[in-house]
Amino acid sequence: MSRCRIASLLIVVTLVVIEVLAAGGALAQDKGSVNPKPLPPLANPNDPKIGAKELFARKLLPSKGPAHVIGSYVKGCIGGAEQMPLNGDSWQVMRLSRNRNYGHPEMIALIKRLAAKAHKDAGWPGILVGDIGQPRGGPALSGHASHQIGLDADIWLTPMPDHRLSREEREEMSAVMMVREDRLDIDPKVFTPGHVLVLRDAAQEPAVQRIFVNAAIKKALCREAKGDRSWLSKIRPWWGHDYHFHIRMRCPAGSGECEGQPSQSEDEGCKPSDFAYWFSEGVLHPKPPPEPPKPKPPMTLAQMPAACKVVLHAPDAKP
Numbered sequence: 001m002s003r004c005r006i007a008s009l010l011i012v013v014t015l016v017v018i019e020v021l022a023a024g025g026a027l028a029q030d031k032g033s034v035n036p037k038p039l040p041p042l043a044n045p046n047d048p049k050i051g052a053k054e055l056f057a058r059k060l061l062p063s064k065g066p067a068h069v070i071g072s073y074v075k076g077c078i079g080g081a082e083q084m085p086l087n088g089d090s091w092q093v094m095r096l097s098r099n100r101n102y103g104h105p106e107m108i109a110l111i112k113r114l115a116a117k118a119h120k121d122a123g124w125p126g127i128l129v130g131d132i133g134q135p136r137g138g139p140a141l142s143g144h145a146s147h148q149i150g151l152d153a154d155i156w157l158t159p160m161p162d163h164r165l166s167r168e169e170r171e172e173m174s175a176v177m178m179v180r181e182d183r184l185d186i187d188p189k190v191f192t193p194g195h196v197l198v199l200r201d202a203a204q205e206p207a208v209q210r211i212f213v214n215a216a217i218k219k220a221l222c223r224e225a226k227g228d229r230s231w232l233s234k235i236r237p238w239w240g241h242d243y244h245f246h247i248r249m250r251c252p253a254g255s256g257e258c259e260g261q262p263s264q265s266e267d268e269g270c271k272p273s274d275f276a277y278w279f280s281e282g283v284l285h286p287k288p289p290p291e292p293p294k295p296k297p298p299m300t301l302a303q304m305p306a307a308c309k310v311v312l313h314a315p316d317a318k319p
Contacts, residue, residue, distance in 0.1 A: 029243065030143070032097035032171035051298025055312055056138030060099065063136055063314035067105050069149045069251065070307045072259040075299065077308040078137035078150035080317070082108045090126030091115035092160055094170050100140070103132040103150035106252050110205055111153055114247075117201040118159075122194035125162040128175075130154030130244055136311050139299055149258065151249040155202070157195060157217075158243070175243035179216045183284050186220040196224050202247055203231035209261065212238040212246040215278035222270035232268040237278050257307060 039058050042050065056077070068079035081102040086093045091111065093101045103111075111129060118124045132153045134140060139148060146152050158176045165173065178191045199221060203211055213221075215237035225232055238246070251258035277283060301309055 029174050030095075031174075032095040034097070034167050034171055036097040048300060048302060050300065051139070052301045052304055052308075053139040053141050053298055055301060056134055056136055057141045059134065059136045059312065061135050061316040061319060062102060063311050064317045065314065067150075067252075068311070069104060069151065069255045069258040070311065071149060071257070071305040073146040073149060073152060073248065073261070075139075075304055076137060076149040076259070077304065077311045078102075078104060078133065078148075079311040079314060081133065081135055081137065081150050083135075084108050084111060084129060084132060087164065088112065088115060088126070090119040090124075090160070091129055092126065092165055092170070093129045094156065094165075094173070095130065096167065096170055098131060100131040100134055100147070101129065102135045102137075103153060104249070104252060106207060107132065107151055107153055107247075107249055110207060110247070110249065111155070113205070114155070114198070114202050118194075118198045121201055122159075122197040124159040124194060124198070126160035127198070128156035128158055128160050130156055138304070138308065138312070146248075151251070151258075153247045154244045155198075155247065156244045157191075159194070177242055179214050179242045183216060184279060185216050191217070191220060193224065196221060199235065199245060200225070200231055202245070203234040207249050207252075208234060208247055209250045210248040210264065211235050212241050212248070214238075214241045215275060217241070217245075218269065219275060222268065229268055230266070232270060233264065233266045235269070236264070237275075257305065 042054060042058070044050070045055065062081040063079045065080045067081065070076050070078065082105045084093055084101040084103065086096065086101070115127045118127050131143065131147055133147045133150045137148045137150055156175045157178050176190050178186055180187045199211065199213070202208060211234055213235060218235050218237045221232060221235055251260040301312070
């Protein structure tokens with residue numbers, strides 16, 4: 001590879017890392033508010049230049065009707081989303097002020113199953129559920145590029161405590177960093193065999209297509225996984241997943257307007273060459289560009305699938 005090509009690649013890596021971190025690489029650490037203020041009304045909600053995120057963030061309830069996925073993980077919406085209950089025998093939802101605990105009914109059911117398995121297999125009291133999606137999906141005001149169609153969910157790598165968290169704790173409690181300070185491996189003081197079992201349980205769900213984790217966590221899974229290791233193929237390194245893992249489901253059966261991703265290789269992804277990029281100097285310690293990148297203009301409603309406009313303006317489902 002030429003020096004020019006390497007330099008160009010490192011610039012791209014730097015910009016991507018900065019964008020990911022700015023968009024919520026440590027999203028589980030971002031604190032919420034016990035008394036969130038409602039967003040002010042838009043002066044001109046019909047302005048074609050207004051960001052779609054401003055419109056979808058102001059919808060506090062799902063649309064009425066059956067679940068309906070439209071578009072892709074990074075450009076889409078969901079009608080008829082289901083709310084994840086705030087509490088269960090083996091789960092608690094965090095950061096309630098974000099109002100992002102809505103998803104496709106199959107995703108909600110999957111999270112409940114995973115919570116029960118985490119209790120049974122790993123001995124955790126349960127799991128802490130982070131962001132799923134907004135009531136009608138769509139782009140969010142902060143944090144994510146994805147999580148737009150109710151098929152993405154963040155699960156904290158911090159086990160659920162053995163007591164009911166207060167509202168204050170749900171907004172202010174920080175997730176535990178699982179990656180060693182040098183970024184080359186997990187921190188063995190906090191990353192346990194139970195984490196391996198929970199990630200395995202999530203990856204063995206047939207409807208799950210990908211799970212995103214920090215590369216150091218993937219490295220630990222490759223080292224520690226026993227028996228059937230086929231589930232490792234679903235675990236993918238990605239930036240910003242030091243505190244939580246990100247579940248991504250396939251498009252549900254019959255969702256003709258859902259734009260999924262191609263299936264990935266069934267290879268375990270555990271070869272040294274699979275980690276070379278992630279543990280390279282340019283990725284571990286990216287240098288800031290000479291000038292900060294200019295923010296991209298927000299995606300507008302016109303740039304989204306046409307059916308998302310229908311979802312946006314549909315009647316509210318009953319609370």
